[in-house]
Amino acid sequence: MTGAQVFITIAVVVAATMLTRFLPYICFPQGRNLPKYVNYLGKVLAPAVFGLLVIYCLRNVNFTGGSFGIPEIIAVAVVIITFVWKRQMLFSMASGTLLYMLLVQTVFR
Amino acid sequence: MQGYEAENSGMPGGRHAAAAASAPGRGRRAALRWAFPLTLPVMAGYVFLGITYGILMVRQGLPAWLPIVTAAVVYTGSMEFLLTSILVSSFNPASAFATAIMVGARHLFYGLSMLGKYSGTGWKKFYLIFTTSDETFAVNYSAEIPDDIDRGWFYFWVSLLDQCYWIAGAALGGFFGSLITFSTKGIDFVMTAMFVTIFMNQWMKDGDGLDGFFAQHVSEFVGIFGSLICLMIFGPDHFIIPTMAVILAALTLLRPKLDRPENENPAGGGSDCITGSDTNPAGGGSDCITGSDTNPAGGGPDCITAKDLAGHDAEQGGGV
Numbered sequence: 001m002t003g004a005q006v007f008i009t010i011a012v013v014v015a016a017t018m019l020t021r022f023l024p025y026i027c028f029p030q031g032r033n034l035p036k037y038v039n040y041l042g043k044v045l046a047p048a049v050f051g052l053l054v055i056y057c058l059r060n061v062n063f064t065g066g067s068f069g070i071p072e073i074i075a076v077a078v079v080i081i082t083f084v085w086k087r088q089m090l091f092s093m094a095s096g097t098l099l100y101m102l103l104v105q106t107v108f109r
Numbered sequence: 110m111q112g113y114e115a116e117n118s119g120m121p122g123g124r125h126a127a128a129a130a131s132a133p134g135r136g137r138r139a140a141l142r143w144a145f146p147l148t149l150p151v152m153a154g155y156v157f158l159g160i161t162y163g164i165l166m167v168r169q170g171l172p173a174w175l176p177i178v179t180a181a182v183v184y185t186g187s188m189e190f191l192l193t194s195i196l197v198s199s200f201n202p203a204s205a206f207a208t209a210i211m212v213g214a215r216h217l218f219y220g221l222s223m224l225g226k227y228s229g230t231g232w233k234k235f236y237l238i239f240t241t242s243d244e245t246f247a248v249n250y251s252a253e254i255p256d257d258i259d260r261g262w263f264y265f266w267v268s269l270l271d272q273c274y275w276i277a278g279a280a281l282g283g284f285f286g287s288l289i290t291f292s293t294k295g296i297d298f299v300m301t302a303m304f305v306t307i308f309m310n311q312w313m314k315d316g317d318g319l320d321g322f323f324a325q326h327v328s329e330f331v332g333i334f335g336s337l338i339c340l341m342i343f344g345p346d347h348f349i350i351p352t353m354a355v356i357l358a359a360l361t362l363l364r365p366k367l368d369r370p371e372n373e374n375p376a377g378g379g380s381d382c383i384t385g386s387d388t389n390p391a392g393g394g395s396d397c398i399t400g401s402d403t404n405p406a407g408g409g410p411d412c413i414t415a416k417d418l419a420g421h422d423a424e425q426g427g428g429v
Contacts, residue, residue, distance in 0.1 A: 013205050025224065030224070030228040048331045092306050
């Protein structure tokens, strides 16, 4: 790609991304009452989306070969258990991540 | 602006907006102090992912300033990683546009979820929408903001700090990536860990007893199993859009069960709990972690979906 083509490609990507971000706010401007259905979606979508994001992060884990997803399973379990126990987000994330790094760098190389 | 004041007057934030107006500097700093610790996990994830992104861009033979610029203006990690290969393949803006729409489609859900929370934030709203990312959405959506913190400034700081972390990471990777000698393998797990904690936090907000276990967590189950099924059918590169369709369809079909009648009760008088786990229906908001915080009338609906929403409804002016 030439410099101009790189510029155009990035501009197009920015425009498309902005469209996805702004569309809900354009369709439902504030100050007007939301349709009940949209209001309902605004309440129930987020918990489902958090689930989607967790699966999205783990989408490339291979459960049928390699390390069989064992480091991921252990680290996610540690995050959940420590979070239920301490309810300290940073503590859970740090312990899970450090354990995961240790596992993939030493045990499951 | 008049409309925002009216909308806010019934909720805790309204008071604060007024307090913040009289001492804008203090309101801003207080919001920053509240926001910064909540962005630390994002800092860890973004800086290291940003470094990876910067390194990849430079390895593709692109100039070191390019990852910085794209980090600032595209600001969607997954799309930027795709850009590293798109920019070194043949010129095809239509395909780049379509790819960006599909990768960014999940922003539609974030927007729908934040319509209420971001309303009334004035000039900051444009920036808040522009910087919507997976992590910023997750932090801003799930944050419990005290009454004396200005919501708009809190959201603004979270958004700004997160974007700075990402840009800083991309800059470090672009310019100094070749200097990294210790192994950072596995550090990207920090993002997974963050979403797991945010998911668990939401889970426990929605009820942590065994009574009504399924009924209280319908949305969470829909998200997890919808994603898993679509992942198995469509594979890791193409499952997001089908999953969004499944989530939308499932939650629409379940609406008669999930949509609580608290809308008809805007004063917030305790509505009954659908889960049957509430043994003390006269007890107001005691069973509901966030309901009592966010519900100005203090009546605290005890229902699953009511939680974040008492405040949310108030923002909509109760006119739903």
